[in-house]
Each structure stands twice: as structure tokens, then as C-alpha cells.
Amino acid sequence: MRAYNSGRILARKDVCRRIVDLYGTEWMVIHRARYHALLLDEATRLGVDIHPGCEVQDVEVRPDSTVVRLHDGRTFAGHVVIGADGLWSQMRRSAWQDHTEPSETGDLAYRGTFSADQLKDMRDEGVDELLEASDVQVWMGPGKHVVFYPLNGGTQYNLVLLRPDNLPPNTRTGVGSLDEMRQTFEGWDPRLTRMIAQLDTALKWKLCHCEELETWVKGSIALLGDACHPTLPYQAQGAAMAVEDGLVLGVLLGRLQQSPELTQDGTKQQALNQVLALYERLRKARTTINVQGALNMRDFFHLGDGEEQVWRDGIMREYNESGAWPEGCRWNWGDVGYERSLLGFDLVVDAGGQFDRWREGREA
Ligand SMILES: Cc1cc2nc3c(=O)[nH]c(=O)nc-3n(C[C@H](O)[C@H](O)[C@H](O)COP(=O)(O)OP(=O)(O)OC[C@H]3O[C@@H](n4cnc5c(N)ncnc54)[C@H](O)[C@@H]3O)c2cc1C
The missing domain is CATH 3.50.50.60 (FAD/NAD(P)-binding domain)
Structure with missing residues (x-):
């Protein structure tokens, strides 16, 4: 201030x-x-x-x-x-x-930063693939999502894990358990869960607005x-x-x-x-x-399984295949007009x- x-x-x-x-x-x-x-x-x-x-x-x-x-x-x-x-x-x-x-949004974040060397030292082909993509990677699931992206020219990587809030009311942050963090994403992409297994702290951050x-x-x-x-x-x-x-x-x-x-x-x-x-x-x-x-x-990322989730996965797939978002895309960042404005x-x-x-x- x-x-x-x-x-x-x-x-x-x-x-x-x-x-x-x-x-x-x-x-x-x-x-x-x-x-x-x-x-x-x-x-x-x-x-x-x-x-x-x-x-x-x-x-x-x-x-x-x-x-x-x-x-x-x-x-x-x-x-x-x-x-x-x-x-x-x-x-x-x-x-x-x-x-x-401020009111609680119902979500909380865990965050972790890796050096590029730390991730390369895992000698994991799947993780190497993610590093080579040098792009923002997002995993989405019911009520949760994860974002992984390079920082500072690819010398570091950030992993942000979002899940339903289970901190007590009126708490801003808290030290969570590594087991709980790992279990939250059990069964997700094995490349992701192997990276999560490398994290040695699980600071929880309540998201408010x-x-x-x-x-x-x-x-x-x-x-x-x-x-x-x-x-x-x-x-x-x-x-x-x-x-x-x-x-x-x-x-x-x-x-x-x-x-x-x-x-x-x-x-x-x-x-x-x-x-x-x-x-x-x-x-x-x-x-x-x-x-x-x-x-x-948040609604887009956290869709429960069903029709809308199938639609969402469809447009993400279409983008991956063609490199262009479908006309009139309902996802914010897929909407060129929204992005431009x-x-x-x-x-x-x-x-x-x-x-x-x-x-x-x-x-x-
Ligand atoms: C998990 C997570 C991921 C995020 N990722 C991104 C991202 O990728 N990109 C992005 O753009 N944003 C991101 N954000 C949002 C971003 O962190 C905030 O929007 C941003 O920090 C807001 O900046 P600010 O300066 O307004 O407030 P703050 O960063 O909160 O800074 C406020 C400052 O005021 C000081 N202060 C507070 N009270 C007093 C007082 N009484 N007297 C004097 N000083 C005081 C505090 O110590 C602090 O230094 C993320 C947030 C979270 C929680």
C-alpha cells in the first residue's frame, strides 16, 4: 500500500x-x-x-x-x-x-514449484513429454483441476492443484497432508501423479472472493x-x-x-x-x-461426468486435432472475441x- x-x-x-x-x-x-x-x-x-x-x-x-x-x-x-x-x-x-x-468459493489450491533439472532427473519419458510441450497443460475432472506450466523461460515449472475446500471456515492457509494431496488425484494421468509424488510440501490455500x-x-x-x-x-x-x-x-x-x-x-x-x-x-x-x-x-473445468463434460472434451479434442477452436466456442479462452477484448x-x-x-x- x-x-x-x-x-x-x-x-x-x-x-x-x-x-x-x-x-x-x-x-x-x-x-x-x-x-x-x-x-x-x-x-x-x-x-x-x-x-x-x-x-x-x-x-x-x-x-x-x-x-x-x-x-x-x-x-x-x-x-x-x-x-x-x-x-x-x-x-x-x-x-x-x-x-x-471475503466469501469462500468452496475451492482450495495446493501449489508446487519444480526446477527443470528436478523434473528431468525423474528420468520419466511421460514427464519429459510434458516438458517438451513447453506449454500450459491442464487436467480437468469433477470438482477438481490441475495446471502445469513453465516459468522463467522453462528453468522452472509450476504445478497448481485445485480441489474442493476442506479447510475449516475462516482459515486462509493450512499445512495439508502429502497423503491427502496424492489421494485427491489418484487415478488421474500417471505422468501427473508421478509429479505430484515428488512434492514434499502440501500447503493448502483457501480461495476466496x-x-x-x-x-x-x-x-x-x-x-x-x-x-x-x-x-x-x-x-x-x-x-x-x-x-x-x-x-x-x-x-x-x-x-x-x-x-x-x-x-x-x-x-x-x-x-x-x-x-x-x-x-x-x-x-x-x-x-x-x-x-x-x-x-x-471453474464451471467448465469442474464439470461432472455427463453430456456437458462430453461436449467439453469434444471441443478440447477438436482443438488438439485442428489447432483452431470451433466457431462460437463457449469456452472463454476458445472464444477469440473474448480473448481479444x-x-x-x-x-x-x-x-x-x-x-x-x-x-x-x-x-x-
Ligand atoms: C493459487 C493462485 C494462483 C494464482 N495464479 C495467478 C496467475 O497465474 N496469474 C495472475 O495474474 N494471478 C494469479 N493469481 C492471483 C494473484 O496472486 C493476485 O490476484 C494478486 O497477487 C493480487 O495482487 P495485489 O497486489 O492486489 O494483492 P496482494 O498480492 O495480496 O498484495 C497485497 C499486499 O498488501 C500487503 N498488506 C496487506 N494488508 C496490509 C496492511 N494493513 N498494511 C500494509 N500492507 C498490507 C500484503 O502484505 C501484500 O504485500 C493467483 C492466485 C492464487 C491464490
Whole structure:
């Protein structure tokens, strides 16, 4: 969580260029630790003040600034405060006086990461086949699914195992038993069960989400990421959406910063608050579609045996054979229009254009 006071904005192009320089373009997934490191480097380079180890207690809007108070009593004041504090957002609780807890989705995840060498050392032809595919592999079954994909240019692999939640209510994570994890997928593809057998921890992660919030912005305070649109991870879009929120905020606040004529004569706070409202308008509808898409994906992955499951397996088979999704595919990622509208949309161009329209309206 950060308080921005006409702060500098992360330069997306620089970050992207560095990712490409470091890791090349032939892979799709970056480990979050590396991504965090890149963002941290970029923020440091831009001169952002970073204060680690701060636990925010509350936020208060005062006539001349918005003040964030930490548990240790320190305060930080800014013209704008962004609450990027995740699913259990204290900022949401404090600013909105919203004490509703996130709701349980009924699913939980186990996660495991392997080095490529660890998997090759298994000397298992079936597992080698999966490594050679260097693509996202998904196994689906009633109420459960598994996703396996390369990270960091294929030097690491991630295995995410999803199953019905059996953690006690109000628990966020828990150490599960290896036996239970293995038994959950007993009888599935033997290549998968042999990989699961290699895992030596079974951390369980309860998957929760929230009803769509009425608003993410309250005057000079805005929420971002899981704090305002937590999602099931079934489209792999949660962190992506948080980054997109940051990008749009960056474009809008950056453009305002470059337009001093809009913030003169005591109108700076009003302009900032209007830009935050514009941020919500640009992002909320898009993230709502994305969150709903993840729920649809859950239905698709977890179908019980029957007619729909036969239909699903049919379209997956058709794709495997022809390399093209059937016309009007009902699966989100098989629907080119859906994919294009979520992943092919140029947020930077759109946010810039919307900023210009807002400015014209203000000047009129
Ligand atoms: C199993 C699983 C797999 C996933 N896979 C993917 C994927 O492949 N792709 C993808 O895009 N997304 C994925 N996600 C989703 C992704 O992890 C989240 O959407 C993303 O981390 C949200 O980022 P955030 O910054 O909004 O919140 P968080 O990552 O939760 O960060 C919030 C930060 O705020 C801090 N914080 C909390 N309270 C306070 C406080 N009071 N004071 C100060 N700081 C505070 C926390 O310590 C934390 O550092 C996955 C999620 C799960 C559970």
C-alpha cells in the first residue's frame, strides 16, 4: 500500500523492455518474485520512497490531505492514497467502513514449484513429454483441476492443484497432508501423479472472493487489485488485472502531472479526485467481466461426468486435432472475441484518450 503525493509513475515500457532483455520473448510466464524484483528496481530507479514493514491501520481524509496511519503510530500524508493491500484489505475496511469478510468459493489450491533439472532427473519419458510441450497443460475432472506450466523461460515449472475446500471456515492457509494431496488425484494421468509424488510440501490455500463492490473510489482514496476485484485464479488474471489497474492509474495521474494548467487555483484536489473516478470508470466493468470469466472457467473445468463434460472434451479434442477452436466456442479462452477484448485491448491508448476527453469536458 502506498500514499502517492504527486509521485512518479512506473514506466511500463521500461519494465517490459527489461523483461525481454533478461528473459527473451519465447515464454509466457514470469515467476512473481522476479516480477516483484523488476518492479522494485524500476520504482527505485525512478526515485520512489519505499518504506518496508509498514502495517496500515487506517486512513483519514483531512481538508488539506489524506492521511494514512500505521499500527506503530507513524503517519503519511498524500493528495491521493491507493489501497493495494489485497483480498483482506484494511484500506477497504477503514475507508468504506466495510467489515464484510471475503466469501469462500468452496475451492482450495495446493501449489508446487519444480526446477527443470528436478523434473528431468525423474528420468520419466511421460514427464519429459510434458516438458517438451513447453506449454500450459491442464487436467480437468469433477470438482477438481490441475495446471502445469513453465516459468522463467522453462528453468522452472509450476504445478497448481485445485480441489474442493476442506479447510475449516475462516482459515486462509493450512499445512495439508502429502497423503491427502496424492489421494485427491489418484487415478488421474500417471505422468501427473508421478509429479505430484515428488512434492514434499502440501500447503493448502483457501480461495476466496468478494461480491462486486459498489465503488472503488472515495474522494482521494482508491482501491487497486485484489482489494477491489479479487478473483478465482482460473484465468490467471488476478495479478495481471492489478498491474493493469496500476498502469491505468499511472497514465491518468502522469498525464495530470504533465498538465499544470489543470491543477491551478486551488483545483488540484478536485482534479485528482475526478481522475480517480475516471480510473474506476475505465477499470471496473472490465475487471467484472474478467472475474465472472474465472467463475465460468471453474464451471467448465469442474464439470461432472455427463453430456456437458462430453461436449467439453469434444471441443478440447477438436482443438488438439485442428489447432483452431470451433466457431462460437463457449469456452472463454476458445472464444477469440473474448480473448481479444480482454488481452488485446490497449489500455494505454484508451486511458490517454479518455483523459483527453475528460480534460476537454473540464475546459469547456
Ligand atoms: C493459487 C493462485 C494462483 C494464482 N495464479 C495467478 C496467475 O497465474 N496469474 C495472475 O495474474 N494471478 C494469479 N493469481 C492471483 C494473484 O496472486 C493476485 O490476484 C494478486 O497477487 C493480487 O495482487 P495485489 O497486489 O492486489 O494483492 P496482494 O498480492 O495480496 O498484495 C497485497 C499486499 O498488501 C500487503 N498488506 C496487506 N494488508 C496490509 C496492511 N494493513 N498494511 C500494509 N500492507 C498490507 C500484503 O502484505 C501484500 O504485500 C493467483 C492466485 C492464487 C491464490
